[in-house]
Amino acid sequence: MQASELLALFATCADAQAAALAPVRGAARRARTDVPGQYALDLVADAAVLEVLAPSGVAIVSEESGRSGPSDATVTVVVDPVDGSTNCSRRIPYWAISLCALDADGPLAAFVANQVTGERFTAVRGGGAWADGVPIEASPATRIADSMLAVGSLPDRHLGWKQYRAMGSCALALCDVAAGRFDGYFGHRVGEAPWDYLGALLICTEAGACVIDARGRDLATTDPEARRDLIAAGTPELLDELRSELSA
Secondary structure: OOHHHHHHHHHHHHHHHHHHHOOOOHHHHHOEOOOOOOEHHHHHHHHHHHHHHHHHOOEEEEOOOEEEOOOOOOOEEEEEEEEOHHHHHOOOOOOEEEEEEEEOOEEEEEEEEEOOOOOEEEEEOOOOEEEOOEEOOOOOOOOHHHOEEEEOOOOOOOOOOOEEEOOOOHHHHHHHHHOOOOOEEEOOOOOEOHHHHHHHHHHHHHOOOEEEEOOOOOOOOOOOOOOEOEEEEOOHHHHHHHHHHHHO
């Protein structure tokens, strides 16, 4: 599939996810399954997204249902049906659907949508990054002291940031780094899975931001067992300072 076709497919997934979750209200919105950390709404969203993705012939790696689709597919789509499930369950307006298509050369096309505000981030390898069709670029901040950072969890000590926010959605926080709203992000030993960050990874890199694993491991993996410790920044200088401070 071409990148444009993949983005259109991902937009359909987002519409299907939103329609499936709209009637889930009240106690059902907060209901849990027997799987630690999983909400019933995650399964509702997953079923809706898989119904759209499966006929396309791509391989699929989903947070909720694992691997599916043809094993010989040339494109694998890694999907988090609801990134920020706790926010979603409590109607905190910061949760997303995140999809990334990977081929033999890595991330090819990405789509992350805030399903409350409707804002949609997209990127194509070599084609730039966009928010609702408008090009985005990362922040020029080079020092922690001047930065507003998004965090997955707090480190053991204050790193000297100007301000910070813990938003509850890795995908959206990274997209906000790509858009220059946050100057950087770090998970600090959270151990983000590929579906948490892959969609936003391509959006960040195409917007000029830098994203690494704190231990130097490859981020472009479809292994559902993989976990990474993310550090992201709008500039190499800020990335280097964050990496140094977090490893101290």
